Amino acid sequence: MHRTMFRVYALIVGALLPMFVQQAVASLQHDDHAMNRRGDHVMGFDHDKTTHHFTLTRSGGVIQVQANSETDTASRDHIRMHLQHIAKAFTAGDFTDPHDVHAEIPPGVPAMKEREDKITYSYESTANGGKVVIRTDDAEALAAVHSYLQYQIREHKTGDSTDVK
Numbered sequence: 001m002h003r004t005m006f007r008v009y010a011l012i013v014g015a016l017l018p019m020f021v022q023q024a025v026a027s028l029q030h031d032d033h034a035m036n037r038r039g040d041h042v043m044g045f046d047h048d049k050t051t052h053h054f055t056l057t058r059s060g061g062v063i064q065v066q067a068n069s070e071t072d073t074a075s076r077d078h079i080r081m082h083l084q085h086i087a088k089a090f091t092a093g094d095f096t097d098p099h100d101v102h103a104e105i106p107p108g109v110p111a112m113k114e115r116e117d118k119i120t121y122s123y124e125s126t127a128n129g130g131k132v133v134i135r136t137d138d139a140e141a142l143a144a145v146h147s148y149l150q151y152q153i154r155e156h157k158t159g160d161s162t163d164v165k
Contacts, residue, residue, distance in 0.1 A: 049069070050066065050079060050129070051068055052064070053160055054156075055160065058165075060135045061146065062134065063083070063132040064129070064131035064132075065082075065131070066126060066127075067079060076129055086123075087122060087132045088121075091116070098152075107151045108143075108145060108146070112144045119135070119138070120135045121134055
């Protein structure tokens with residue numbers, strides 16, 4: 001009797017598992033699509049025409065975005081406006097944009113807000129976009145910045161290293 005029941009359960013699980021996996025994959029793809037759509041709206045440029053990179057450093061990290069085409073001056077200009085805005089907003093402890101893009105509070109943000117006076121955010125232009133350089137001497141703030149950047153790497157699937165450089 002036990003073997004028969006086990007076989008029945010195994011058949012049921014075997015039949016249903018592919019369906020659950022397919023639904024999970026579709027859900028993740030839907031979430032990526034929704035995040036990208038929200039990101040395009042919040043950031044003001046098309047994620048398909050731009051590339052994000054996130055770097056963890058010993059003193060903090062870097063958020064960098066560039067237009068994929070050197071001739072795409074519209075994306076480049078929107079990137080620069082957005083990153084200047086981000087540097088100012090983060091300095092003021094305002095992390096509304098990352099929340100709006102990801103539909104959740106990214107890891108690290110509560111501590112970054114709590115220790116905002118220990119972190120600096122500076123904007124720099126690059127050839128095809130710009131970057132925000134994040135610096136801190138505070139160990140707790142540094143851990144929060146790294147947590148935040150690692151989250152961004154995972155969410156945006158940039159392939160960037162999550163190791164400190």
